[in-house]
Amino acid sequence: MMIVIFHAHKYLGRIINWMIFAGNLLVLPVLVNAQELAPIEVRLPYPMFVGTPQDFDVPNLESPLGSSRPSFLAPVGTKNVALEKYVESTDNEPIVGEMELVNDGDNEAYDGSFVELGPGRQHITIDLEDTYEIYAILIWHFHKKARVYKDVIVQISDDPDFVIGVETLFNNDHDNSSGEGVGKDLHYVETHEGKLIDCRGLHGQYVRLYSNGNTSNDLNHYIEVEVHAIPVK
Template sequence: MKEHPLYVVAYTLLVCALSALLLTTAHVHWAGRIAANENFARIAAMVGAAGFLRDGMENDDVIAVFTRQVKAVEHGDMALFEARDGAGAVVAYMVDIEGKGRYGAIRGILAFAPDRQHIHGLRIYEQNETPGLGGRIGTMEWLSQFDQLPMVVDGQPGIRISSSERGPNVVDAITGASMTTFSLAQIINTMVHRFLSGGAAVQPLDLGVGADAVTRATPGYPKGFTPPPHLREEIRRADFMVPDGISNLALNCPVSSNLGDEEPLRGTVSQVTDGIKKSDEQDYVEMFPGEPQWVQVDLGASKEIFCICVWHYYKNPIVYRDVIVQIADNAEFSDNVRTVFNNDHDNSSGLGEGKDTAFFARWWGELVDTRSGEDKLDGTFARYVRVYTNGGEADEDTRFVEVAVYGR
């Protein structure tokens, strides 16, 4: 009978059913304890981030401190907790942080100092990163770098996690765990911006520069290159934080230029808003040499602009001269004209002396901040965007790849 096919099928089904029953029973039986353990890990992380956790504290003591000294408070749309010491003084504001690491969820507690200029502390209570590598984000040895770390430097909010940069708001990265620390930095910076903006929902802007969307060219300095005096040091750009609902308003919008009806040397001006950010032979518009050239995007109506991102041809190492970005309410640029970026340090283009720095064209684009308001939650209204460029430092022609205008 045991050799009968129906016996084998029935036996297999019975084993599977019993296994499922055992697993379900175990899950139901332990679900409460698992949830309690997870909740205690979060409570302990809050007590630790606030600076109240002491060696040898029993679980009941930790819960008692949390109950007595940590309270939920209102802060816009943000779930915020306030930690007070025994005398009733606020020592920290705390938020839950959660995001995706390389191998799973990262959960923790981020505490802000009462001065709103420093991180008070950081605790990670759940992560699935590689032990000895990304898993080090949960160790106090690494997390102690965040104690009283400045989160606002020169008026700009945000922290960095880097193995090459140095600065007051920079934390040493973990060698071999770049994906983990990059994700954690994004998680932290999102909450820093939300906290400082009154609890409003903000997130890093997606510029669409994934591996398949750009030409990952990172050339060095060309031979014989003399850098201009205002060339900036290249460091990783901080996340640009925006509210919900932001998109590229310029995609496939009409483009005009100083050439009028004349065609450029290469390409067509419509490529400037076609959404293609690559820097190959057919992906750029080459303008005529000898004077400042410009392209202009018509958004179709006045729109709220949060930033403008410009990609010049970047496959070769080129520093473009006199990059000037203006916005206006009419096509002739005579009504409500505003210059939002100008790195013409010597006024060689005749549009005014600029204070912005020169830069090597790179695949990540040059981002121009047009946010307004004290909390940077509003944009600037305009219909037209014009970008000037006066060739490259090595007598390169002006070459535009893409102009994106992010807003709503």
């Protein structure tokens, strides 16, 4: 009996120590995660039209904010890591421009600033060359005139083939016509502010963007894509 009590006390001490240790573990991540935040740096292009027209025949159209987009906060050191990285496309021979235009740092709407991909569903994949903690993706499809692009889907993965570990961060394909699942996100009118997608610090090396034509034609365009991220520690 004495032996049992002795052992119970011995284990009680261990249990208390473990509870203190576990308590610290619960507190520590909160302290570690309290990173200093700052607005990400986004240089906006010259606006080609005023206001955000809403006369488009598409379902689930986002209402314009009526003011400029608020600053987006991310950990200090977050920057565009997509600049001049390799971009692959389902259309190897763009109708207009080259794939390099997707991430050459120029987001202006002028002629010569966009790449035009063939009709229907197309996607591009940016290889960031390493796994990053991604906070925001910014997309400018085309903003010379107001348009809505269809089946905009944004995914990140560490798998270049997007078979395993795929995170879908945005999907406005309401009828699953692009086959990546029904998307609940809203259609939006392209403006000079581009579309900012909150990526919540998820990890990935590859960023894939789908589209399936737009309200003016069935072609696909990219002026610029930015991926604001920090290296994974």
